[in-house]
Amino acid sequence: MHADTRYHANAPRSVSFGAALAINGAILAGMIFAAPNILVVKHPDTVIDTIHVDQPPPPPVDEPKPVEKVQPRTSAPPVAPKPLVDTNSTTTIETTTKITDTLPPIEKPADSGPIRTIDPPAPVPALIGATTDPRYAQDFQPEYPAQEMRAQRDGLVTLRVLIDADGRVKAVEPVSATSDAFFAVTKRQALGKWRFRPASRGGVAEESWKTMTVRFRIEDAR
Template sequence: MYAESRYTPPKSRAVSLGAAFAINGLILAGLIFSAPEFVKKKIPPVFEAGTYFDPPPPPPIEPPKPQPRTDAPKATAPLPNLPNPLVKTLTENHIEGTTTIYPPQPPLEPAKADPGPIAQPEPLKAAPPLIGAARDARYAEDFQPAYPSSELRAQRDGSVKVRVLIGTNGRVKAVEQVDATSQAFFEATRRQALARWRFKPASRGGVAEESWMTLSVRFELKNQ
């Protein structure tokens, strides 16, 4: 009776060993890469609390003391004889002095006794008020001037305002135009004022004075 025996070629064993080593290598590599990493943690330094003071300031630096001079001053050469810078000039302004001694002045008189309070002047009296001029009622009919013929033909009314200077005798000395409808109305008023107007002159303290007065005159056709 023969026992069964199988023949295994040597090549297949070598392949099996290689595969076993490869599998073991892969398992070992997986264990190495899957293992956790251990990293040392850095522990921060511990500072102890305490009181610190600034260092004292350095001592002041003293300035260097001046050293006495040991070298003797050098002798200077004498200056040469220079010409006098002052130039004499001729002048005609001769100043003459005097040797006359004037006599001493007499002593001052002693102060006089206090004469007492000085009398105050009387206050000036206020000037009397000015009383203005006024029309003289006795010459009221002579106030209205004659109607100018040119304005009468034109059938035109008018008005005149004049400023008159009244003398101390009550008569008009000058006439100034303030406003007028026409030159014809003003000329008629001016002639009438110089010839016929009479006033009571202005006065101050009973003394007559010249004064100015403004008057108005109307010319109306209904009064002709």
């Protein structure tokens, strides 16, 4: 009887201690969830101090930009078909299998009279060039220039002469010359002494140009 009485006396104390611990835990949890801006600092002596902390506002969130849809390019642009246009036509095509036995007559050209032939123009006679008159062959070579003789220098003169219908020289044009002295004596000799058989065309004498060459040699002048 004594042992049972002592056992029943300790049971209420354990229950009351557990209940007090549960109540304190519930109060503490409620304070934490009810006040998120309160920082709880625990000290070894179980005294709780609270500090108020200001939290900055959250940064703004950019709204997502719409995505543009890019259509794929084709190798060639689409071509719209040509519209059909109705045309009003009154033309009718008739076919036949009947072939005529005779052909239509062929019209004869009008009579243009007798046919006349045109004679071709007569050929133009060729020009026969002027030639040196052998009767004046001894007058062909000019005198040797004195300054060129003293220099013991040979010379060569080429010139064009205009020969009239009488065989005389009317004009002289230089082509090339060893010196002005050689050309001067040759020009004077051509205008004064040279004679030619004039050029002719169809037996008729006419003017013509002729190129002549004169040589000067020291051994011939001595």
